[in-house]
Amino acid sequence: MTDTHSGPAPMGRRERKKAATRQAIADAALRLFLERGYDDVGIREIAEAADVSTTTLFKHFPVKEALVFDEDSDQETRLLDAVRQRPEGRSIPEALREHALHHRMAAADSDARFTAFFDLVNSTPALHDYVQAMWLRHTDALAAVIAEESGRPADDPACLALAHFALEAPRAARGHDDPRQVITRAFELLEIGWDGLTSAG
Structure with missing residues (x-):
């Protein structure tokens, strides 16, 4: 009999979309920080580069510093x-x-x-x-x-x-x-x- 409980459940569409948005924000932030320096890049610029609102950005990253360190649960x-x-x-x-x-x-x-x-x-x-x-x-x-x-x-x-x-x-x-x-x-x-x-x- 197949063990249906082995391994983590596959990520749903909503979770995949949320993870993709988070990754897009983190990637945009890091790219801008590396190009121009952390202090010279604003939150609004990062949101625009990732094609999200500032409200969405802050849902994923509550402070600017967190943009550099994407959470690693492991x-x-x-x-x-x-x-x-x-x-x-x-x-x-x-x-x-x-x-x-x-x-x-x-x-x-x-x-x-x-x-x-x-x-x-x-x-x-x-x-x-x-x-x-x-x-x-x-x-x-x-x-x-x-x-x-x-x-x-x-x-x-x-x-x-x-x-x-x-x-x-x-x-x-x-x-x-x-x-x-x-x-x-x-x-x-x-x-x-x-x-x-x-x-x-």
Whole structure:
């Protein structure tokens, strides 16, 4: 008998149209931002470029900064899976380092458009702060998984600290010639501290 419940249900026509509109707005915004700079592009211009009203634009993106960071509902899942599904023998800080290097750096290395995108973010204070705030919203969920995987109490402040600093680490790489090296060194520091803590019980 066929399992009708396996896999997600197909997206309906209304949902497809909504997703297409959202993507069109995000694409138009990014194109204009890359051409002229974030601060020199207005919301009305973006709406016109995407052929939507400003009201429709704000239904999809409540603030201007959100236009640059199209919501990724799988982002937190991938982060937590990096800890839960790490290979045997790999420490939690190592797993988080690999996730940071792979998901936050690999795209920039392989695509000139992503390089331009990261340059835009790094050179625009409003975007710089917004993306970090978005990323840090995963702190509590990551801390809970770290506690679960390490057998520590759910409210252990060390787990919260590791989660916070692991998510903050990529910030230190901004503006450096070799961001990979900076991220690697930051996680080496976290590894030493976590090893010392877990070894001490």
